[in-house]
Amino acid sequence: MPATSQPYALIFDMDGVLIDNTPVQARAFQLLFRDLGLTTNARRLLARLNGMPASKILQTVFTNSVSEKKLKQYADQREFLYRVLYWDKRKEIAGLSHFLQEARAAGFKMGLGTGSAADTIGYIIDHLDLRRYFDVVVGADDVERGKPHADTYTTTARQLGVPPERCVVFEDAILGEQAAYKANMRCIALTTTLKPEQFQAPLRIIRDFTEITPAQILELLEQQPTTPKPSKELARRQYMKR
Known part of the structure; x- marks a missing residue:
């Protein structure tokens, strides 16, 4: 990533993304x-x-x-x-630390945007010594509305100082993917929770961070310059019956 260009940002959900839990x-x-x-x-x-x-x-x-x-x-x-x-x-998902180190070296800004509260965030990222990789950490205590609303990711982008269209979200959930699109961000999906066909339109679908590199993300952003429009059907909360 050229030093003079505006940076891209990578924003990570926590559950199902940093850890396979x-x-x-x-x-x-x-x-x-x-x-x-x-x-x-x-x-x-x-x-x-x-x-x-x-x-x-x-x-x-x-x-x-x-x-x-x-x-x-x-x-x-x-x-x-x-x-x-x-x-x-408690352990990080395969390839995570190596990927985060490479992304930092490549010039990406990085944020954590999760629906978990601060103590739950610490239970994971401090135990695994992951906080050092993130420029900002945004959780449930920092936003009024959680996913599928866009607030978690728009707040993370704002704190990072990066426009939403230059942010890529890593998600494992339908509502998280929809939150990314509502925030005008693109998404890479992990299959820790869902099958590939259950996602709407991610840049790529991966099992873990051994299957993606920062350089490949830049290529994907060039190939798919626009953000998908959120699906009203997928974004709708489909409540389960007992």
Whole structure:
């Protein structure tokens, strides 16, 4: 990347992107549902709604109204279960650190944009010593509206000082991909949570960071200079029934 050109930025979701933790997330939800006497299938639920805050996901599984206080209590219970299950399994997705080092050397700015709260972010990126790679970290506490709204990614781009059209988002979720397009950003999808055909129009679909290089991202940006328009059908929150 020429030193005189305006930089590009890479913006990373956390769950399912920096770490391959969707099965553990689903297991924590399933244990909570069992405790609450619910029969919702957590894997199918996350395939639809992954990327939203846990309390918002939980809100969709109840047929009756549940108070915000109760939803937060359930979300905290799910978070405790997740951390217990994942404690000894925390590791970065294949190729991540090497890719981040190469991207930094290539002149990309880098941000983390996730729906997780600050303590959950720290539980992952500080344990794995990943914070040093990111110029900015934006989480649930920094925006009013989470995914599929664009706020997480527009806030990250603004803090990075990079126009949205020069940002590439790494996502594993339908709602996250739609949030990127709403923010006028392009997207690279990881198949940690979904099948390739479930995404709308990413620049590329990868299993992990051994399958992409910063140089290839620049080529993809030249080949696909426009941002896809978000799909109203995919962006719509499709709530699961119990």
